[in-house]
Amino acid sequence: MDFEITSGSITSAESDCLIVGIGADSQLTPSASAIDQASNGYLSEILAQGDIQGKSAQTLMLHRVPGITAKRVLLVGLGKQGERQDRNYRKVVKAAMDQIKASRLKSALFAFDGLAADDADSYRQVRHLTEWAGAELYQYDETKSKKADPILLEQIQVQLDEELRDIGEFAIQDGAAISNGVSTARQLGNLPGNICTPSYLADQALALGAEHDSVEVTVLDEAEMEQLGMHSLLSVGHGSDQPSKLIVINYRGAGDNDKPHVLVGKGITFDTGGISLKPGEGMDEMKFDMCGAASVLGTMTAIAEMGVELNVVGIIAAAENMPSGRATKPGDIVTTMSGQTVEILNTDAEGRLVLCDALTYAGRFEPQTVVDIATLTGACIIALGHHATGLLANDDELAARLLEAGEQAADKAWRLPLWDEFQEQLDSNFADIANIGGRPAGTITAACFLSRFTKEYRWAHLDIAGVAWKSGGKEKGASGRCVPLLCQYLLNQSADEE
Template identity: 45%
Template structure:
């Protein structure tokens, strides 16, 4: 979808040539003397139109208005959440009407948060997956012009960031939605290499021989049951000086998860193609970085492989040696994500990072704990946790901090190795995080468990693109921090 931003009053919007003119109306609306204002004022007075978020009213062939169809929609207090509700309702209406282009205008001055909400919600609500369909139905809405009372520098910046965020989210959705035979570790690596065509981005792809040389025994153990060769993807974005420590993003890249020998039940196993949602989110962030080109340094690490129940697959009770030298007793082969992530977390040490954030569809326990509203957040430092929480709030890509008490690690004790890969069911999301914590001792670290937020099931089955928005906002905040530190010197 194409978006365009312009300064547009209601009087000017009335002269716009478009299929549908959409007017966003808050509870603080004050009518002017132009035709649209007059119509809105009369509709509100007659109680045919409510400014409550998501309430719609259609009008046709209004004298003085060029658009044949006018769609008025309430946005409540005009907060980001209100705009999200309203624009989702608009998108559903436009889909039914098969509208191809529209002008959406805020009737009053708005905020950067509300503008971003409008862009993200409209893009998300109209997204269509087409890659593996023989006769795909294309996205119905092709062009949206966003009109603001005053498109100042702050709003223009928010708009540009939102457009780049949309492209990153949709890139993540594309690769997470693809069936596993169309998104193998090799194909995922090729997707990463396409990103390296942009300036400031480089990509290195390591295969089984290189990974073996690094001593990534835990990662290799998961991959050994699959005919598809593993890939370890290293993306680098350099927008700041080489001396600036990077933020490292580590994405779980299990391109299909059968559970291995600890086989999953058959119902909904097809959804395990989404088990590389963490990897997809890292690719999405780099897509956005390629557009925005901020003054930051970012490294993306993606251990990618399948978890299959071949005769060569790891077995419950096997002991493997990780890159860190720690030995791991594999009590459950379906707890494989942490086995590939732990080696990537050790590899991250070489970059001397300012922070490392891993993103993974790690535990069903997190689904039970938080549902699909918030991703689980674990962090070793309060400042890092606070920054990630704020980044998520600003992107409406919410997370919630969970504990990391050492007592939870007691469940991971093993008689036969340094650590077991699973504990009991109680506190399962925390125990999974505590396993990873063992391998992330040399830098500030955070873990995002996106098992419930990376995709939707049922009739709406598909990837959400989360947490690209959260991660991108966090990375961009580091640019601001860096500039502030530079000025202080």
């Protein structure tokens, strides 16, 4: 898909479709007014008939509008001025893209005049338009015998004043890269567990390394992890025929002496719960239990495309959690890479078991910050629903930076406390720590467990259990969150360090 910035007269622009906004109560935006004037009041006549009132995400396709060069004009309702937050803006973009795809257009030009969102930041508006339009072009047909009808759209243009062209071009470059990263994460999440295994994730990482000179990938096998003492991570894959992997993606966008930021992703490619078997209903969705790993791969893809001037290490702890005669049992005790022992009271609390060894491994990079991303607890869905990522951290500044990045990227997170009082729920009579702390504050006690392995550096935990995928109906599938949040966070870090 080719995204580009265009300037000049909207009425003489050559495109299959001009997309212009209509405010509440049929108010014409500047671009709509220019078309109306060129067409001798054609739009005003249409609006007077009441076919569209400017309500948010309303659409009306017009053909052969007189006085303009474009073949069609798509009117899109922007809603009232106070309604134009990010959520509304995304609905507007989606509504426009639905019409573009349905009409099988090859080109489209968005001319919203900066009025579709309540944010005056042109970079942010254009980047979000690029990201969200790109998201609507994603189709999953990898495992279908009949492939999806190809989307014919080849070019999307965004109308901006000439003095904003440079800002717009930067926004398009970043937005397209982030969109590609989100699509990468969605595709990995949507693949079934018999295809997307730990070895498959490793192969995808190696392919990324082959594509970019700035990326170097190392894959540790079970024997190498055994030598490092990663018995906690290895315990999760004991019941599976699929070998576990530790995947290390090293992106170098800054000087050799610059310490990296580290992202750690939970990569449970299928989670049956192990011996603590999950209920059968909905278990198919446990292919999404590697969406933390997918978000790391998606983010590394995006920053490599953007050429972010930062050193970043992505670590993926990949395993399959299956029941068998070799599987870890409730009550078993394992020794982590850190030397701490863990009593495994529930084998379905396996994400923290792979993450703790990966977090210990992260320490060898002397990181500036470490952020782990995981579909870790159902309790996070109870706490925050399906709208916000759960955030916990041992550093207030890091937490604030992630929250800020989430707001900027329209990929929100919400902070939960990480108080010492919760640590007591993880006490064990037989090991240094238990892997569960009971039902109360399940998201917090899971983060408390991880915090035992992150004392040497600034660390934050993102629980994406509620946002990583959607269930049921046509919307079912991976979301690609929180690639936008992570990309924004790293872009901000790069800007600060520069």
